[in-house]
Amino acid sequence: GIDAEFSLNELLPSWSEKPHNLILGGSFVSKYQEDRDPLYVLPENVGAWAGRANFISAKWNIYSEYAYKINDPNNKNGFIYKNGQGLLVNATYSTKGLGISAGAHTFDNMFFQSDRTAPTPFDLNINFLPPLTKQHTYNLPATLYPYATQPNGEVSYQGEIFYKFPKDSKLGGKYGTKVTVNYSAAFNLDSSLVENDEGLEGYRTNFFSPGERTYFKDFNIELRKKLSKTWSLAYTYLNLVYDIDIIQGKPGKPKVYANIHIVEGQYKFTDKNSVRFEVQHLDSKQDLGNWATLLAEFTFSPHWFVAVMDQYNYVTPGNEFHGSEPNRIHYPIGSVGYIRGGNRFTASYGRQRAGIFCVGGVCRNVPAANGLTISVTSTF
Structure with missing residues (x-):
């Protein structure tokens, strides 16, 4: 593959003194896999290209990228010979105390794996299709119902507004108050089957047109307030719609x-030592039912931290909602960590539930486990 990027401020002398910048880029990647299929004549070389543009100024950042992939029959798209494409557009505006962002993207037949028969959607991916949803860091929304982009067909939108009420105002108080409101939604791609499909294209789509099925919706609002020199609090509310059939591959669910x-608080004993706590609650009458999470984290700067957490599934729809005793399951875990320079060492022991875990839009299947985990993270 190849990737190239050009900054007009550096490339053109007439742009060097301008208060804004335009960056243009493009890429191409090709994969080779021998055709050994007894039924299909499969392309052994599959190429994909993309072009992108990024406009940057003091207050604005506008980014757009278009990608195109030639036909790539595989076990994720039903071995159809349809070309794939995707378009992403993001815009942000920021000034003192205010930030606004909006984005939209669409993907159509954009699975691109080095093995056309890869066992899961999470294996051997060549491209990266970022989800256009807020990446939550709190335990319940991040681990129970994370969203993963649907490469075979999706239209997504997201908008976010951040505002800081000034200090010494009625709503800002002594230290100011931060408010963030975010909304995102993902839908299937409006499509129709091809009649007399001799070319095995499978379906036709209305580009960037959402269908009638909602894959995901997330409305959330976050309030952050510093109460004193030692206390700070945050409250977050989320309302989720999650198509577990499509996103996690659980037919019929x-x-x-x-x-x-979610309520989060932090108390500073000194400039170097503090304790942070989280109280989280999820209410649902579907899937695994109601959950609660408690977390306490002690920080001894600049090197050490200790944390304990319990994730508790205390109401299950198949039981209590039908008049029988619920399955009440605890998932406790304790961690200790040491940070030095760009290195972070963490040891954790506890119980982990099975499921799909996503970080930054990259997802993996994780089995149930009960034991010790040691991780080392280094930044160079």
Whole structure:
């Protein structure tokens, strides 16, 4: 593959003194896999290209990218010979105390794996299709119902507004108050089957047109307030719609409708030592039902931290909602960590539930486990 990028401020002398910049880029990648299929004549070389543009100024950042992939029959798209494409557009505006962002993207037949028969959607991916949803860091929304982009067909939108009420105002108080409101949604791609499909294209789509099926919706609001020199609090509310059939590949499962409330607090004993706590609750009448999470984290700067957490599934729809005793399951875990320079060493012991875990849009299947985990993270 190849990737190239040009900054007009550096390339053109007439742009060097301008208060804004335009960056243009492009890439191409090709994969080779021998055709050994007894039924299909499969392309052994599959290429994909993309072009992108990024406009940057003091207050604005506008980014767009278009990608195109030649036909790539594989076990994720039903071995059809349809070309794939994707378009992403993001815009942000920021000034003192205010930030606004909006984005949209669409993907159509964009699975691109080095092995056309890869066993899961998470294996051997060549491209990266970022989800256009907020990447939550709190335990319940991040681990129970994370969203993963649907490469075979998706239209997504997201908008976010951040505002800081000034200090010494009615709503800002002595230290100011931060408010963030975010909304995102993902839908299937509007498509129709091809009649007399001799070319095995499978379907036709209306580009960037959402279909009638909702894959995911997330409305969330976050309030952050410093109360004193030692205390700070945050409250977050989330309302989720989650198509677990499509996102996690669980056919027949009903959509999940959930409300999540999170309270986070921090108390500073000294400039170097503090304790942070989280209280989280998820309410749902589908899938795994109601959950609660408690977390306490002690920080001894600049090197050490200790944390304990319990994730508790205390109401299961298949039981209590039908008049029988629920399955009440605890998932406790304790961690200790040491940070030095760009290195972070962490040791954790506890119980981990099975499921799909996503970080930054990259997802993996994780089995249930009970034991010790040691991780080392280094930044160079």
